[in-house]
Amino acid sequence: MNIIQLDENVSLTRDLESGTEKQQDSVQAIIRKVREKGDQGLKDLTEMYDGVQLDELFVSEEEYAEAYKDFDDRSLDALQRAIGNIRSFHKKQIRQSWMTTEEDGTMLGQKITPLDYAGVYVPGGKAAYPSTIMMNVIPAQTAGVRNIIMTSPPNQDGKLTPAVLVTAAELGVTHILKAGGAQAVAALAYGTESVPRVDKITGPGNIYVALAKRAVFGQVDIDMIAGPSEIVVLADDSTRPDYAAADLLSQAEHDEMSSAVMVTTSRTIAEKTKAEVETQLADLPRKEIAEASIKNHGAIYVADSLDEAVEAVNELAPEHLELLIQDPHALLGKIRHAGAIFLGSNSSEPVGDYMAGPNHVLPTNGTARFSSPLSVDDFTKKSSIISYSEQAFLQEADDIAAIARMEGLEAHARAVEIRGKGEK
Amino acid sequence: MNIIQLDENVSLTRDLESGTEKQQDSVQAIIRKVREKGDQGLKDLTEMYDGVQLDELFVSEEEYAEAYKDFDDRSLDALQRAIGNIRSFHKKQIRQSWMTTEEDGTMLGQKITPLDYAGVYVPGGKAAYPSTIMMNVIPAQTAGVRNIIMTSPPNQDGKLTPAVLVTAAELGVTHILKAGGAQAVAALAYGTESVPRVDKITGPGNIYVALAKRAVFGQVDIDMIAGPSEIVVLADDSTRPDYAAADLLSQAEHDEMSSAVMVTTSRTIAEKTKAEVETQLADLPRKEIAEASIKNHGAIYVADSLDEAVEAVNELAPEHLELLIQDPHALLGKIRHAGAIFLGSNSSEPVGDYMAGPNHVLPTNGTARFSSPLSVDDFTKKSSIISYSEQAFLQEADDIAAIARMEGLEAHARAVEIRGKGEK
Numbered sequence: 141m142n143i144i145q146l147d148e149n150v151s152l153t154r155d156l157e158s159g160t161e162k163q164q165d166s167v168q169a170i171i172r173k174v175r176e177k178g179d180q181g182l183k184d185l186t187e188m189y190d191g192v193q194l195d196e197l198f199v200s201e202e203e204y205a206e207a208y209k210d211f212d213d214r215s216l217d218a219l220q221r222a223i224g225n226i227r228s229f230h231k232k233q234i235r236q237s238w239m240t241t242e243e244d245g246t247m248l249g250q251k252i253t254p255l256d257y258a259g260v261y262v263p264g265g266k267a268a269y270p271s272t273i274m275m276n277v278i279p280a281q282t283a284g285v286r287n288i289i290m291t292s293p294p295n296q297d298g299k300l301t302p303a304v305l306v307t308a309a310e311l312g313v314t315h316i317l318k319a320g321g322a323q324a325v326a327a328l329a330y331g332t333e334s335v336p337r338v339d340k341i342t343g344p345g346n347i348y349v350a351l352a353k354r355a356v357f358g359q360v361d362i363d364m365i366a367g368p369s370e371i372v373v374l375a376d377d378s379t380r381p382d383y384a385a386a387d388l389l390s391q392a393e394h395d396e397m398s399s400a401v402m403v404t405t406s407r408t409i410a411e412k413t414k415a416e417v418e419t420q421l422a423d424l425p426r427k428e429i430a431e432a433s434i435k436n437h438g439a440i441y442v443a444d445s446l447d448e449a450v451e452a453v454n455e456l457a458p459e460h461l462e463l464l465i466q467d468p469h470a471l472l473g474k475i476r477h478a479g480a481i482f483l484g485s486n487s488s489e490p491v492g493d494y495m496a497g498p499n500h501v502l503p504t505n506g507t508a509r510f511s512s513p514l515s516v517d518d519f520t521k522k523s524s525i526i527s528y529s530e531q532a533f534l535q536e537a538d539d540i541a542a543i544a545r546m547e548g549l550e551a552h553a554r555a556v557e558i559r560g561k562g563e564k
Numbered sequence: 565m566n567i568i569q570l571d572e573n574v575s576l577t578r579d580l581e582s583g584t585e586k587q588q589d590s591v592q593a594i595i596r597k598v599r600e601k602g603d604q605g606l607k608d609l610t611e612m613y614d615g616v617q618l619d620e621l622f623v624s625e626e627e628y629a630e631a632y633k634d635f636d637d638r639s640l641d642a643l644q645r646a647i648g649n650i651r652s653f654h655k656k657q658i659r660q661s662w663m664t665t666e667e668d669g670t671m672l673g674q675k676i677t678p679l680d681y682a683g684v685y686v687p688g689g690k691a692a693y694p695s696t697i698m699m700n701v702i703p704a705q706t707a708g709v710r711n712i713i714m715t716s717p718p719n720q721d722g723k724l725t726p727a728v729l730v731t732a733a734e735l736g737v738t739h740i741l742k743a744g745g746a747q748a749v750a751a752l753a754y755g756t757e758s759v760p761r762v763d764k765i766t767g768p769g770n771i772y773v774a775l776a777k778r779a780v781f782g783q784v785d786i787d788m789i790a791g792p793s794e795i796v797v798l799a800d801d802s803t804r805p806d807y808a809a810a811d812l813l814s815q816a817e818h819d820e821m822s823s824a825v826m827v828t829t830s831r832t833i834a835e836k837t838k839a840e841v842e843t844q845l846a847d848l849p850r851k852e853i854a855e856a857s858i859k860n861h862g863a864i865y866v867a868d869s870l871d872e873a874v875e876a877v878n879e880l881a882p883e884h885l886e887l888l889i890q891d892p893h894a895l896l897g898k899i900r901h902a903g904a905i906f907l908g909s910n911s912s913e914p915v916g917d918y919m920a921g922p923n924h925v926l927p928t929n930g931t932a933r934f935s936s937p938l939s940v941d942d943f944t945k946k947s948s949i950i951s952y953s954e955q956a957f958l959q960e961a962d963d964i965a966a967i968a969r970m971e972g973l974e975a976h977a978r979a980v981e982i983r984g985k986g987e988k
Contacts, residue, residue, distance in 0.1 A: 215970050218963035229672060232664065240656065247907075248653060248921055253900055255934055269971045303970055339934040357781070358789050361934040365782050386979040393975040425974045468951070475947070476677055483671075483951035488983065490976040491952050494967045495960050497672055498948035510679055510763040510785040512946040522936040523899070524922035527892070527907035528915055536919050539642035543918045546639050546727055547693045550849045551817040552914040555810040559912060 141417055143410045143440045146403075146452055159351045167322045167351040174326035179333045185323040190264075192298045197334055199300065199316040207305035215303075219270060219310060222495050226274055229497025230282040233516040245529030250522045254284035257336055258519055259328035259360075260313075261343030262304060264293035264320050270307040271493060275500045275514065276342050277311045283519035288313055289328060289338055293320020321345075322352035329356035342501070342514060363514055367505035368397035368437075371489055372458035372478075374449060375404035375413070378466040380485065384409075385416035387462055387489050392433035393426040399437035401456065403449045410440045450474045457508040460489050477508045533559065565841055567834045567864045570827075570876055583775045591746045591775040598750035603757045609747040614688075616722045621758055623724065623740040631729035639727075643694060643734060646919050650698055653921025654706040657940040669953030674946045678708035681760055682943055683752035683784075685767030686728060688717035688744050694731040695917060699924045699938065700766050701735045707943035712737055713752060713762055717744020745769075746776035753780035766925070766938060787938055791929035792821035792861075795913055796882035796902075798873060799828035799837070802890040804909065808833075809840035811886055811913050816857035817850040823861035825880065827873045834864045874898045881932040884913050901932045957983065 159167075173181045179197060187193050239249030258280040262272050273290065280288050290313050292300055298318065308316055317335060319327060325345075331337030340361040341353060353362045371391035373384050388400035404410050417434060424430055443449035450471065453461060457477035465471065468483035475481055479502030480492050493500045501514035537556050544552035583591075597605045603621060611617050663673030682704040686696050697714065704712050714737050716724055722742065732740055741759060743751060749769075755761030764785040765777060777786040795815035797808050812824035828834050841858060848854055867873035874895065877885060881901035889895065892907035899905055903926030904916050917924045925938035961980050968976035 215966055218966040218970075221960070221963050222967060232662070233674070238656070250657070250922075250937075250939075251896070251899075251905070256900070271967060271971065354782070358778070358931070361931075382982055383979075386975070386982045389975040390973070390979040393973060420975075420978070424978075425972075430975060472675070472949070475675075476680070477945075478947050480948040480950060481675070483949070486952040486954050486957040486983065487950050488957075488979045490964050490968055490979050491957065491960070492948070492950045493976065495964045496950045496952065498674075498950055502948070503945075507782070507785075508945065508947070510945055513674075513948050515674075515946065517941070521901075521927075521932065521934055522939065523902050523932070524904040524916070524926070524937050525896070525907070526904060526911050526916045526920045526922055528910040528920065530910050533910040533912075533915065536645070536915070539645050540914050540919045542639055542642040543646060543695060544914055546642075547695065548849075549814070549817060551810070551813040551844075551854060552917065554844070554848075555807075555814040555912045555914050558806055558810045559910065 141414050141434050141438045141440055143407070143414060143442060146441045146443045146448060159347050163347060164351055167348055167355060170322040171326040171352060171355060174323050174332065175330050179335075182319055182323055182327050182332060182335075185321070186294070186319055189321055189323070190293050191296050192294055194294065194298055194318055197317055197319065199305065199318065203299070204305055204309050207302040207309070210302040211306045216306065219307060222271070223274055223278070223310060225495055225497040226278045227282065230279050230499070230516055234282060235517070235520070239525060242529070242532065244531040246532040247525065247527040249525040251525055252520050252522055254286070254520050255339040256285070257287045257289065257338040258285045259338035259341040260288060260290045261324060261341060261345050261349060262290060262292040263345055264295065264300070270303050271500060272343060273304065273307045273311065273313070277308070277313055279499065279514055279516050280519045281311070283516045285519050287315075287336065289315045289317060289336065291317040291319050291324040291328060293324070294318040322348045325349060325352035325356060329360045340519065342518070363501065363518065364503055364507055364511050367507075368399065369394050369504060370399040370458050371401065371460040371462065372453055372456055373402045373462045373464050374453060375402055375406065375409050376446065376465040377406040377409055379404070379406070379409050379464045381409055381412035381416045383485055383488070384413045384464055385420050387464070388413075388417060388434070388438065389420055389424065389430055390489055391460065392430040392438065393424060394433075396429050396432040397437065398433045400434060401438065401458070402440040403443060403452050404440065405443055405446055405449055407442050410442050414440060446471070453478070457506045459502045459504045459508065460492070462487065462489060479503045479508045479513055565838050565858050565862045565864055567831070567838060567866060570865045570867045570872060583771050587771060588775055591772055591779060594746040595750040595776060595779060598747050598756065599754050603759075606743055606747055606751050606756060606759070609745070610718070610743055613745055613747070614717050615720050616718055618718065618722055618742055621741055621743065623729065623742065627723065628729055628733050631726040631733070634726040635730045640730065643731060646695070647698055647702070647734060649919055649921040650702045651706065654703050654923070654940055658706065659941070659944070663949060666953070666956065668955040670956040671949065671951040673949040675949055676944050676946055678710070678944050679763040680709070681711045681713065681762040682709045683762035683765040684712060684714045685748060685765060685769050685773060686714060686716040687769055688719065688724070694727050695924060696767060697728065697731045697735065697737075701732070701737055703923060703938055703940050704943040705735070707940045709943050711739075711760065713739045713741060713760065715741040715743050715748040715752060717748070718742040746772045749773060749776035749780060753784045764943065766942070787925065787942065788927055788931055788935050791931070792823065793818050793928060794823040794882050795825070795884040795886065796877055796880055797826045797886045797888050798877060799826055799830065799833050800870065800889040801830040801833055803828070803830070803833050803888045805833055805836035805840045807909055807912070808837045808888055809844050811888070812837075812841060812858070812862065813844055813848065813854050814913055815884065816854040816862065817848060820853055820856040821861065822857045824858060825862065825882070826864040827867060827876050828864065829867055829870055829873055831866050834866050838864060870895070877902070881930045883926045883928045883932065884916070886911065886913065903927045903932045903937055
């Protein structure tokens with residue numbers, strides 16, 4: 141892990157992965173196949189990519205029941221507590237439709253309605269994370285989405301893992317499609333005989349899933365294209381290097397592409413943290429992944445002042461930001477761009493990943509500049525309400541016609557001027 | 565204009581325009597050129613596509629002053645009234661950051677911050693609409709965006725129209741780039757020597773602009789890809805056919821691809837409206853465009869009941885919906901998908917296009933199923949706040965570690981368990 145003195149020449153940004161041409165072509169071909177062949181296309185592609193022939197595309201009641209048998213009570217307790225906390229936080233995000241009323245009778249407002257259908261992609265294999273399901277399903281449910289279709293690739297026995305099935309069951313998800321990759325995204329976006337077309341697809345996935353989501357964007361809505369995960373730990377001379385190192389490694393173990401970065405005002409803490417990272421790495425089960433991540437994308441930047449450090453943080457616009465400093469609350473106002481901000485030494489990133497309540501689906505790779513954690517808002521949409529009174533209409537009719545004519549749109553002007561004239 | 569009896573076999577959806585391969589390649593080449601050559605690339609492309617050699621890429625103070633000389637007071641009054649109404653409605657959308665505090669000291673919340681930079685695309689030529697500028701700039705300003713870069717293609721004299729310049733000046737927009745097409749989008753997305761990289765690009769444009777926005781999505785945020793504009797007029801036997809026809813035509817005159825549709829419970833009103841459309845078409849300045857739109861994309865659907873009519877409306881998920889019926893307010897709760905809902909006979913679509921206050925940038929082509937009018941929300945983003953107390957942390961530490969291990973992420977579990985141990 142390199143220690144780098146911050147100055148103007150240090151580049152803090154990374155490019156977005158956009159896939160090779162071959163990958164893009166392959167995704168286009170998969171989407172076409174699902175659109176043309178529907179359920180059969182989906183089954184063929186699942187056989188080809190997941191190596192299993194499915195009779196039934198959806199998880200059965202028996203499979204749900206079976207999953208509970210293979211799941212221990214301790215884990216169930218933990219999931220239930222997490223579900224409770226996450227529901228509680230997301231309920232606070234619910235917004236109401238609103239309306240203004242003028243004395244003349246005019247009403248203006250915004251009507252907020254949930255989406256009809258949401259699709260949640262859950263990766264398969266070892267990365268089949270219960271937390272992914274909770275964090276994507278709960279905001280949709282809280283928004284009031286009535287139809288949630290979850291999709292996840294089956295293993296070679298045509299099954300999903302007990303942890304995935306139990307988490308879904310605890311949340312009340314009743315429709316789980318056994319499909320992964322671009323084919324699952326295509327089925328959700330366009331619908332098949334048995335899969336309803338959804339309005340929005342969320343959830344993480346590999347490059348094929350990301351490319352498919354980008355390709356169907358517009359046909360349906362999607363969440364952001366997820367890049368590799370990142371953490372930035374902001375440290376001063378009060379920071380415990382062992383905490384900082386542990387938090388950096390919890391990010392690094394995700395993926396070799398993950399990025400774990402410290403920005404600190406203290407060279408001593410920088411050096412101690414570097415040493416701690418090496419010590420703690422030694423006996424991690426996912427040591428190889430974490431080591432590669434730290435080596436290629438890890439860094440410790442030393443800043444001359446807290447202001448310079450904050451500037452670097454805003455430029456990085458990190459997915460996760462830990463303010464592991466003496467007085468984190470005093471600094472909050474200066475943080476302009478970050479997906480989630482963790483304040484103080486008890487707010488280790490895993491607290492937010494699993495338990496605290498806020499969503500762990502966060503803008504990656506600098507996109508916190510313009511995007512937000514997944515939320516209830518993402519599963520609702522607004523309609524403007526315009527109810528004009530005759531009085532208001534007559535008062536503004538001339539101005540409306542004037543602007544219409546400024547734009548050369550005569551029919552717009554006439555639609556206003558025909559009002560108030562007697563019926564022929 | 566065909567009158568069609570609604571039944572299960574009537575298809576109400578249209579496909580999204582995705583551009584030809586040649587158009588897509590051309591857009592990719594333009595983006596590459598701007599990324600590689602910066603300002604000079606932008607100037608070269610402007611010479612190629614707009615036929616003008618520019619010395620200065622940005623509008624000068626003199627050009628602003630000049631524009632006012634060519635602009636009449638009547639039009640200025642109308643613009644100022646519209647600006648006032650639009651600002652007033654958008655101010656009501658401003659949301660506050662929020663925080664919950666637990667007795668044990670834990671704080672959770674959402675911090676809302678404006679984007680740093682917004683880019684607004686304004687089409688050139690005859691479609692240089694002052695209303696486009698107001699509707700894109702005002703939500704960004706209301707959100708608190710400090711840097712707004714507007715861009716619009718220059719005419720062959722290297723100028724923008726007085727209406728565009730005056731509207732921008734009235735709004736306080738000080739940075740106007742003279743560029744259009746995919747090159748303008750590329751400059752905003754990646755930045756050049758003189759154009760700052762923005763965080764989000766909004767505004768309508770032709771197919772090249774739409775493809776460029778899609779291509780840079782992820783690098784920056786974009787609003788939805790705008791399709792052709794639509795109106796659905798819901799009518800019963802109380803509807804005035806002349807009003808309905810005028811409103812349908814105000815949509816049809818936009819573009820040959822525009823769609824103007826009536827859904828009605830009354831065959832008599834259907835027939836009278838059809839006749840009125842023909843009469844009113846006769847002397848419209850944009851008759852050819854409106855006629856083509858009505859012929860190819862216009863229709864009058866007759867429903868057996870108001871419920872069936874509402875179902876068709878929800879399936880269409882129209883950009884603009886007029887409830888031109890006896891009791892529009894009673895029906896509002898049943899409308900699930902529409903960009904803007906106009907209630908009653910005084911709420912003609914142009915009222916909302918220019919004056920009422922709600923945004924006229926609306927989800928087109930059925931995307932009201934999942935997207936919303938442009939709003940202040942679109943120019944802000946959220947950060948989650950997680951500040952855990954020691955008490956809350958200790959209470960949940962075991963559950964957090966349990967879920968981490970369920971997911972096979974040992975470093976996550978250890979980041980939790982290292983807390984509370986004495987420093988080495």
